[in-house]
Amino acid sequence: MKKLTFAMCVLLAGSPWVYAESATTEAATGDVEQGKTKSAVCASCHGMDGNTPIAPIYPKIAGQHAKYSTSQLAKFKDGSRNEPTMASQAVGLSEQDMLDLSAYYASLPGSEGAATEASVEAGQKLYLGGNMATNVSACAACHGPRGHGNPGAAYPAISGQNAGYTLxxxxxFKMQTRGTNANATIMNDIAARMTEEEMQTIADYIAGLH
Ligand code: HEC
Ligand code: HEC
Known part of the structure; x- marks a missing residue:
């Protein structure tokens, strides 16, 4: 199914149909109030509002689609997203904890960031059109024209994110150290074709998208 989703996305990249692709079965849902109670430990790194992480390299997690966050917590736990800090956080979480926490953070509004002046022109070009010469896909095809992602396909919202974290x-992804699960592979392939300069530019640009 994940492979099919990827194939469809490639076929439909650049077409508005891709945004409507959400034909996945409705999963179990989380409880926002339960999630709030369980989130006390998360606040020490991600901030009370999920938008003010303690280091620029840590992500904002407020406003993220619940399905994506749930999938990432499961991947941290089983090691298919390779990151020791979050692995130790996720190891004790049950499936229901992950659903509740993700529902809670999805219910909080994501905060806006700011793009650097220098990144706007080149960043927008790459974001909306990709790089045809080197076969880098347009980010907008999957993450949406404003970086809001695709909740049905578990494509994350990326707008307003800290540039340090995005970079x-x-x-x-480029070094294939984030993971080799099917969804990470999509990004591994795209990042492999990006230059360091393109990554910096797009990370700065995405911080200002909203
Ligand atoms: C000790 C600090 C720390 C704590 C506590 C912590 N996190 Fe994290 N979290 C991180 C770091 C660092 C990352 C980025 C990991 C990476 O680089 O792949 C992260 C990433 C995430 C992501 C992935 C974000 C994305 O956009 O892909 C989610 C979801 C998340 N954390 C949720 C939680 C939840 C829920 C809790 C509480 C149960 C929690 N975190 C507690 C440090 C922490
Ligand atoms: C074919 C669809 C597709 C395209 C095109 C695409 N992405 Fe992604 N992106 C994904 C998927 C799927 C994930 C989730 C990966 C995972 O689960 O590990 C992702 C994850 C990400 C993340 C990690 C977000 C987080 O919170 O940790 C960033 C950053 C990102 N993409 C940036 C980009 C940029 C920049 C471009 C354009 C150069 C781009 N993507 C193009 C599908 C795509």
Missing amino acids: QQLKN
């Missing part, structure tokens, strides 16, 4: 993730 680090793109590097991880």
Whole structure:
């Protein structure tokens, strides 16, 4: 199914149909109030509002689609997203904990960031059109024209994210150190074709998308 989703996305990249692709079965849902109670430990790194992480390299997690966050917590736990800090956080979480926490963070509004002046022109070009010469896909095809992602397909919202975190993730994808699960492979292939300069530019640009 994940392979099919990827194939469809490639076929439909650039077409508006891709945004409507959400034909996945409705999963179990989380409880926002339960999630709030369980989130006390998360606040120490991600901030009370999920938008003010203690280091620029840590992500904002407020406003993220619940399905994506749930999938990432499961991947941290089983090691298919390779990151020791979050692995130790996720190891004790049950499936229901992951659903509740993700529902809670999805219910909080994501905060806006700011793009650097220098990144706007080149960043927008790459974001909306990709790089035809080197076969880098347009980010908008999957993450949406404003970076809001695709909840049905578990494609994350990326707008307003800390540039330091986005840049680090793109590097991880390129080096294939984030993981080799099916969804990470999509990004591994795209980042492999990006230059360091393109990664920096797009990370700065995405911080200002909203
Ligand atoms: C000790 C600090 C720390 C704590 C506590 C912590 N996190 Fe994290 N979290 C991180 C770091 C660092 C990352 C980035 C990991 C990476 O680079 O791949 C992260 C990433 C995430 C992501 C992935 C974000 C994305 O956009 O892909 C989610 C979801 C998440 N954390 C949820 C939680 C939840 C829920 C809790 C509480 C149960 C929690 N975190 C507690 C440090 C922490
Ligand atoms: C074919 C669809 C597709 C395209 C095109 C695409 N992405 Fe992604 N992106 C994904 C998927 C799927 C994930 C989730 C990966 C995972 O689960 O590990 C992702 C994850 C990411 C993340 C990690 C977000 C987080 O919170 O950790 C970043 C950053 C990102 N993409 C940036 C980009 C940029 C920049 C471009 C354009 C150069 C781009 N993507 C193009 C599908 C795509």
